[in-house]
Amino acid sequence: MKLLNLVEEQFQKGGVIEEHPFFREYLEVFNFNSDFSRKVGEIIENNYLESLQKEVGILLKEIEAVVPFWEKVGFGDFPGIITYVGDGAYDGHGIIIDGKPFAFFDMAVFGERKDMLSLKPWLLHELIHPIHYQLSPQFYPRNYKTAEDRYLKKMIVEGVATHITLQFFPGKDTYWSGFLDNDGVKRWKNYCEEQRDTLGEKIEDVVKMNCQDDMLFYKLFGIVDFEKLYQSRLGYYYGERIVDQIIKNYSFRELLQMDFSFFRERIKRYFGMDY
Numbered sequence: 689m690k691l692l693n694l695v696e697e698q699f700q701k702g703g704v705i706e707e708h709p710f711f712r713e714y715l716e717v718f719n720f721n722s723d724f725s726r727k728v729g730e731i732i733e734n735n736y737l738e739s740l741q742k743e744v745g746i747l748l749k750e751i752e753a754v755v756p757f758w759e760k761v762g763f764g765d766f767p768g769i770i771t772y773v774g775d776g777a778y779d780g781h782g783i784i785i786d787g788k789p790f791a792f793f794d795m796a797v798f799g800e801r802k803d804m805l806s807l808k809p810w811l812l813h814e815l816i817h818p819i820h821y822q823l824s825p826q827f828y829p830r831n832y833k834t835a836e837d838r839y840l841k842k843m844i845v846e847g848v849a850t851h852i853t854l855q856f857f858p859g860k861d862t863y864w865s866g867f868l869d870n871d872g873v874k875r876w877k878n879y880c881e882e883q884r885d886t887l888g889e890k891i892e893d894v895v896k897m898n899c900q901d902d903m904l905f906y907k908l909f910g911i912v913d914f915e916k917l918y919q920s921r922l923g924y925y926y927g928e929r930i931v932d933q934i935i936k937n938y939s940f941r942e943l944l945q946m947d948f949s950f951f952r953e954r955i956k957r958y959f960g961m962d963y
């Protein structure tokens with residue numbers, strides 16, 4: 689397993705390592721926070737290097753425990769692993785650096801959340817993202833050009849990772865990596881079904897007008913209100929349901945290599961869209 693642990697160097701520099709290829713790619717593709725550098729500096733000031741290094745050790749042990757599942761998924765080598773201190777926007781995700789796939793993990797977030805997370809399904813989910821991006825660059829956020837890309841490719845990316853993870857960890861908590869308990873997940877699923885037509889129309893409008901609706905984006909992929917978690921991350925559910933209808937005749941690898949046009953028709957059918 690290839691590990692790039694940036695935590696110590698970040699502590700030495702007191703924040704972001706601007707010239708590092710990871711941060712260059714992250715800032716261009718994944719960051720939407722204009723205050724990112726200051727925030728990272730603040731988080732570093734409020735943490736101890738030793739405790740975050742300990743978290744890196746815990747994370748790596750957990751990743752090793754995912755190896756047997758990874759072998760069953762059949763994607764070949766593990767992606768590289770990057771551990772860093774970020775602004776808390778991501779607990780983990782996938783990134784491509786110089787054409788190579790990496791999964792990145794924010795160690796301050798990991799330290800805060802690891803006891804709440806079901807670590808194996810969460811890790812498997814995050815490890816799938818970089819492989820998907822590598823096999824199908826059209827799904828990598830750097831290559832998104834339109835609103836359809838930003839909303840619907842993202843939905844498929846999350847749906848694919850969630851669906852594959854569910855095959856190995858079929859418990860309900862896999863949908864939320866343990867963040868919601870089984871009753872919470874039930875409530876969330878019902879809410880997703882209730883909102884399907886309404887959100888389908890909103891997504892269709894955004895795609896047709898090729899514009900951005902931040903509230904809609906957060907509702908689909910982020911957390912709008914921590915008191916009402918079941919009203920968040922609806923895109924993960926829809927994406928998983930759409931992938932579930934497709935997967936039967938394909939291997940996981942074929943799923944990761946599928947062209948977006950193949951998904952588009954299924955998405956339109958699922959939401960009753962006609963754009």
Ligand SMILES: [Zn+2]
Nearest residue numbers: 813814846849
């Ligand atoms: Zn994800």
